[in-house]
Amino acid sequence: MKTQLFLLLLLGLCSNGLASVISEEDVTKRNIPTIASTADHSTFEILDQDFDYAPDVTEACLSCHTEASKQIHKTFHWTWSKEIDGVEVGKGKNGLNNYCVSARGNESCTQCHIGYGWRNEDFEHDAEENVDCLVCHDKTETYRKSAASSGHPYYEDTKVAGKVQKAVDLKYVAQHVGSPDRENCLACHAVGGGGNGVKHGDTDLSLVDPAFELDVHMSPEKLNFSCQTCHTASEHKIAGRYNDRSAFLDYEMDKGRVSREGNNLSCESCHSATPHQERVLDNHTAKVACASCHIPEMARGPYLTKLSWDWSTAGQMKNGKPMTIDQEFDGVVNHAYMSKKGSFTWGRNVVPEYRWYKGELKQMTLLDTIAPDRAPIDINPPTGNYNDPDARIWPFKIHRGKQPYDTELNRMLPIKLYGRPGSGAFWTEYDWNKALAAGARLNGVAFSGQYDFIETNGYWPIKHMVAPKDHAVACEACHSRDSRLAGLNDFYLVGRDSNSIVEYFGMIAIWGGLAAVIIHALTRIVTIRRRKAQSASNQK
Template sequence: MLDSPLIKRYSDLYQPVRFMHSKHANVLQDCTICHHRQPREEGDQYGDPITMEILRERKQPPVGCGSCHDQPFKQLHVPGLKGAYHQLCMDCHKESEQVPHFLGPVVYSAMVRGPIARTLDTRAPTDCLACHAKKVPDHNELVKIEKGADALAVTKSCLSCHEKEGTDILQTSHWNWHGPSPFTVGHEKRTDLGKNRLIINNYCINVNGNWPVCTSCHIGYGWKDKGFDFTDKSKIDCLVCHDTTGTYKKAPEGAGFPDKRVDLIKVAKNVGRPSRATCGNNCHFVAGWGESVKRGDMESGMVKGSGKNDIHMGVTEGGLDFKCQDCHKTRNHLISGRSISVPAAEGDLSCEYCHTDAPHLGKRNPMVNHLNRHTKHVACQTCHVPIYAKEKPTTIYWDWSTAGKDLKEERGKDGMSTYDKEKGSLQLKQSAKPAYLWYNGTMQRHLLGDRINGNSPTELVKPMGGIGDVASRIYPFKLNRGKQISDALYEYLIVPQLWKGFWKHGDWQKAAKQGMEHAGLPYSGQFKFVTTVMYWGLTHEVVPKEQALSCGQCHPSLTQAPYCGKCHQSRPGVDFETLAKKGMDFQVLAKEGKDVSSLIGKTDYVDFKALGYKGDPIETGGRFTVLPFGTEVKRFAGR
């Protein structure tokens, strides 16, 4: 039945699934749950039941699905390939949903194809949309808009069919610029935190008083002041996310309205699913008034980039060509994933969702056990994002105190400003080495009106965690330092009005007074510039596994003989030196023009002492365990 015309019709409605074979193999630990039969002879399409024990005994790999399921019901009870996939997937997923996790493993009878019963220890999605994205129909005939129609008329046309989607949008943090903040320490139950009012950074500082320029990144039209109506669906900008022509652009100071040169009817007739280009070029790649300014791990090269730059989103050189939503799963326009820089979260996301917490495969590989033990203490990104801002330099220091001065405007070798009269002095870095901190998934966040930190730098966003916190792991971060205006008497940061304020008259006194009136906070009339720091998570620009950090780049104890032989006996065919040194080659990157000369030959890539260790954990012991014998010691309990 699953290969009938009725079922095939659904292929016109849904896109194919990107099947994660390694995840299923890792979770199930039994290939024969899916590859459940083995042909008895050439041409046999029914076969005998098979188990892992039999495969190991015969030293045979499991056969591919198409060996038996090439055509529907060529033999009785043998569905075709599509039918076999759906029967197997749906049976397994439905059974996995029937019993909550805490009741233990699920025994699912649908998978008992041989002499043994198997168990599944994880829950799985059960409806079509959980795996399959809907296809977007051709809108050329569906869109009926008069020539010369404006952006609001386009939205009205969209809502005539998609009213529910419009209602959904009004509940999202992309629309409201605030939302639930369960990971912000001390504010876990608040829903009003976001960059629309209370969040402050050391880039463009804050939206108050600067709406038309800041909200040119908003997914709506007309947010020009604090009176914007967030309940008005007619102001939603559908095209900014769903354009497929590559021609849609927002006006730089247009409060979210599109550039007047955009052919809105052409764009409306060619809408589709969001892409890296719409998410990135219209917003995330250019946040902070320039490409790669804020985020150090995203830039326009990812639209058609190389797998060497990002293995997930790369198009060439082994890249998997992921769309953003392949990871950031979306339901009712709520998008999973979260940024450290802003508090709103609509669903958590981690590498483990696909790769599991034991991502390294191969039981006979001597490295696998060690690497999988690392995942309890070291985040995937620490090894797999060894540098960031690989293509475009990113800002690592922004000094607003020099803005407005008649200094010589300068640009770096990449053409980006290092001094701009409107914005001040900037330091940029390409191919930058991350800062490493313990992080347990929660943040301490400085809010507008909070007291600054005296003579020490004020931390606007600080990852929480520590060496004694079992929930913490070592993560990489981009660290941006800044110098920004504060109230000298009230001791809190000031929101200056930049747009039609400082950028017009160059007077910090006026800009402070204007901005704080919009922010609803008193201004004493006295200001000073203070130092701030802000951390940004690094999750994109994941390199291929062959370019991840080597063991020897972090552990100095593994850089000389006998390498791994200090703990392990020699074995035929295993070269400990090669194992210890296999990984990112900064000499190759330097030849490609990357600014990594200072990293060549580095063997203390992670500063273990700064993280609270006495030294290299291989020599001085782990945070809970003394190596190499595995004796449990509560070394940092209670810290």
């Protein structure tokens, strides 16, 4: 794992990560773990050949798994976009974020796409042999994809960032495949945005083998969940939120029933909406998401998560050459500046920010017009409010960015980042005009030639790294003047908020009640004394 992390940081690419955990060991001497499969692929005659082209492996796979590519073609993992209100939105088209902005123009993203050769519009989306089976099913931890070849594996030994990447033994990998495990999923999902832990805040390589205190579900110490335990699959459709689908299907029990497979999921589908057997706590679930209390901080493991990225400072040189400046963040050293990317801030054990959320993010596109005077611009804000019965208070990582926009057209601009000299790639030529013009062409959007940089917010809901119950957020963390929920002001929160009318009547109730008790007590005392005096008088 240390070797993989080192290589990822060394590469510094804005990709969704390498396709496997890289090992220094001779791949022919590795001890392959037990394969979670009903078949021993090393015995298949069709796989007993020396492959020199990855799509040939896919064709061999399809000779048995006849429907696999057809299924994959219908998934978001393949299309990287979905149609919303008549517009395709996603990594594949029109989508953007405030990390590397867009996938088109950054071929390093193809290191994680489950296909071979998606470089431009000429990519054959319907070609079954273009599906990469190995990126998810490799059990050898030796399979690696190249940005230079748009997601094909390394066919020969290649020097990358000063280190030799060995050619992938396709026969060896094909004969040792099985069900995806945490390493397969996290090799991409943990390293999106250019490095381990960069994007999500709750998903990094520590989840490959997490301690119980880090994640109660995935830790081998107890439950040892795989990703698919919650993110169930049917016909290669993975349960979870996509651009056209909210995160929650319902709040009922029995997540695993057949009708849910490949759809959505929620904590309540396993735990129910009233899991605490305590009325006060269970009443919270109507408006508070489980994650808000049970994920007290993000990036709680050994790794940092990126909190801000300022592209406007990119391009500065030292002695005419690109430079990197490191800085210590919460006890961990990481890049504070890179000529190719700009300035960053990082954090660990970071308290999330909270917003109303009903499982939907409103995704901005490259076609949308912005109002610069309203900066920071929310790129993908969550939907919902206090009065929405489907919305709950949810923890978020809000990534602060500063990225280019067209000052005449008032649109966000994509960047051509990766490429050879003459392509306009910023990481090669360090020329903003060329990189923005090339990025606009690749994404099919207009560019006036005038640009500046604008502050943006990117929203990432926190869902993983669930802490043990005794580490849950304490009541006073929200119900106090210094509340975690300071950003939510559309409702009255006991202990945090003040209201003159409420406080006035409260004081009346308190002091009035106290006065009534005192008056009642005094009356009882006077009455008792009178009775005693009357009794004494009667005895005489």
